[in-house]
Amino acid sequence: MFDTIISGGEIIDGTGAPSFVADVGIAGDRITALGDLTSATAINRIDASGLTVTPGFIDIHTHSDFTLLADGRADSQLCQGVTTEVIGQCGFSCAPLGRQAGGSQLFGYVDVGIPINWRSFGEYLEQLERARPAVNVAAFVGHGAIHSAIKENDSSPSTANEIDAMVRLAEEAFDEGAWGFSTGLEYWPGIAAPLEEIAALTTVTAKRNGLYSTHVRNRDVYYDLGFSEAIATARHTNAKLQISHIQPKFGAPAMAMQHTLEMLYRAGREGVDVAFDIIPHDWNHTSMVSVLPMWAREGGTTKTLERLKDPALRKRMKENPRPMWRLVTVGRWNDIVLLHSVANVDLIGMNFSDIAQLRGVDPFDAVLDLLTEEGEALPQMMWTSHSFNDNDICMCMREAKCMVMSDTLALSQRGPLKGLIGSLSGYGWTARLLGHYARERGIISLTEAVNRITVRPAERLGLVDRGRLRAGAFADVTVFNPKLVHDESTVLAPLSSPKGFIHVMVNGCFAVRDGVRNDVQSGHVLRH
Numbered sequence: 001m002f003d004t005i006i007s008g009g010e011i012i013d014g015t016g017a018p019s020f021v022a023d024v025g026i027a028g029d030r031i032t033a034l035g036d037l038t039s040a041t042a043i044n045r046i047d048a049s050g051l052t053v054t055p056g057f058i059d060i061h062t063h064s065d066f067t068l069l070a071d072g073r074a075d076s077q078l079c080q081g082v083t084t085e086v087i088g089q090c091g092f093s094c095a096p097l098g099r100q101a102g103g104s105q106l107f108g109y110v111d112v113g114i115p116i117n118w119r120s121f122g123e124y125l126e127q128l129e130r131a132r133p134a135v136n137v138a139a140f141v142g143h144g145a146i147h148s149a150i151k152e153n154d155s156s157p158s159t160a161n162e163i164d165a166m167v168r169l170a171e172e173a174f175d176e177g178a179w180g181f182s183t184g185l186e187y188w189p190g191i192a193a194p195l196e197e198i199a200a201l202t203t204v205t206a207k208r209n210g211l212y213s214t215h216v217r218n219r220d221v222y223y224d225l226g227f228s229e230a231i232a233t234a235r236h237t238n239a240k241l242q243i244s245h246i247q248p249k250f251g252a253p254a255m256a257m258q259h260t261l262e263m264l265y266r267a268g269r270e271g272v273d274v275a276f277d278i279i280p281h282d283w284n285h286t287s288m289v290s291v292l293p294m295w296a297r298e299g300g301t302t303k304t305l306e307r308l309k310d311p312a313l314r315k316r317m318k319e320n321p322r323p324m325w326r327l328v329t330v331g332r333w334n335d336i337v338l339l340h341s342v343a344n345v346d347l348i349g350m351n352f353s354d355i356a357q358l359r360g361v362d363p364f365d366a367v368l369d370l371l372t373e374e375g376e377a378l379p380q381m382m383w384t385s386h387s388f389n390d391n392d393i394c395m396c397m398r399e400a401k402c403m404v405m406s407d408t409l410a411l412s413q414r415g416p417l418k419g420l421i422g423s424l425s426g427y428g429w430t431a432r433l434l435g436h437y438a439r440e441r442g443i444i445s446l447t448e449a450v451n452r453i454t455v456r457p458a459e460r461l462g463l464v465d466r467g468r469l470r471a472g473a474f475a476d477v478t479v480f481n482p483k484l485v486h487d488e489s490t491v492l493a494p495l496s497s498p499k500g501f502i503h504v505m506v507n508g509c510f511a512v513r514d515g516v517r518n519d520v521q522s523g524h525v526l527r528h
């Protein structure tokens with residue numbers, strides 16, 4: 001007797017093997033049989049003929065650390081078949097926190113009355129558990145959090161004693177369940193951290209058999225410096241390396257993607273354990289405040305806002321030689337679009353050429369004005385740009401070591417996060433992979449596409465009993481229509497849910513059934 005039988009679907013088990021037709025039997029939170037279950041009995045029998053049945057998708061790179069605390073429903077991910085998220089990426093994690101830390105320093109923070117009363121990584125995971133996330137969550141500890149917990153807002157170079165204290169915090173995070181360690185070397189404070197600090201922390205990661213994921217220092221004109229720093233760190237410290245969102249950005253030479261892959265495979269032949277992931281989208285996104293030079297951001301949001309009001313300092317801000325995006329440097333403002341703001345909701349979806357024209361100011365001044373108007377919500381302000389080259393994405397996607405991920409926030413439009421936008425991938429990244437890249441363009445096959453968001457990330461992380469559809473595994477299952485699956489989100493409608501997803505099960509419970517989101521939150525906080 002099964003709780004549920006999903007019968008007659010085309011099974012893609014996640015390994016990359018050819019699909020086959022079979023029934024999936026589920027009892028409790030596990031898949032207990034896979035085969036012909038015609039004569040078996042079940043409380044629920046679901047006809048999946050004509051549909052594709054896969055393991056629940058694993059998103060190996062998200063920034064849902066705070067949003068899942070604020071609202072565990074994760075509708076945006078469940079509506080596209082994601083059942084496990086890996087948070088704590090690009091150096092950002094919600095823990096550990098220093099004594100004086102507040103919410104506004106947390107990535108994706110929205111003031112919805114959540115008390116910031118945890119300090120250690122373990123306390124944060126317990127708080128996350130109380131929020132009952134609807135997806136499973138595996139958390140990394142971020143360099144930015146560790147560094148800031150020790151240094152607060154002090155921007156002087158870390159001393160040996162301070163690095164020792166950071167190492168102890170990393171060890172504690174691994175003791176308490178971290179799956180890996182991440183850096184964001186293009187962001188504060190990663191941008192200022194010496195090699196020795198990063199190496200000390202990746203050494204801990206290697207000893208604890210964690211994964212080291214890195215948002216490298218540069219992915220445009222100095223892309224080769226960015227990637228070789230990551231390789232050198234992994235080689236020197238024996239850490240397992242995951243290059244995050246590997247695609248080069250606007251401004252990189254045309255051969256950058258090919259060259260990068262050659263560098264990584266060469267390092268692989270020399271014994272460096274390296275893999276990578278990509279966002280299946282040619283639009284990039286980041287926090288808008290990253291356009292400012294580091295000196296303008298020292299001391300936190302209040303100080304930044306004061307400086308934004310000083311005409312002489314504004315002039316210096318506009319001369320920032322590294323405004324994160326080369327599109328800014330060369331003034332391609334029509335390729336940069338406002339994605340999230342609370343002070344200027346009416347401008348969302350407009351590009352900065354048009355915003356500047358509307359306001360009768362220079363585009364960079366429009367950027368600084370909007371940042372000023374955002375006030376204390378400044379760190380959450382997002383913009384998006386046409387920064388990635390689609391050929392690079394296709395080239396990468398075909399590679400054996402490539403995983404696909406969202407780089408976004410788990411959201412729900414039904415609760416306190418209503419209206420929040422994470423990125424253009426937020427509501428449709430898996431649909432874009434399966435529909436746009438696999439079915440419509442044939443860049444990779446459907447079985448390969450599923451493999452890149454199931455078995456590959458599971459094996460890379462060392463997740464046990466998830467990622468592969470087989471008897472004995474946890475019942476994380478996604479059922480979709482392979483002919484209809486389609487990303488509906490656009491710059492003007494980034495919150496549109498994708499088409500084609502029928503059922504999504506997390507630990508044996510239907511989070512989505514017959515295309516409708518149930519009020520079920522059955523995810524687990526996974527500990528390494």
Ligand SMILES: [Zn+2]
Binds near residue numbers: 089090184245
């Ligand atoms: Zn990143």
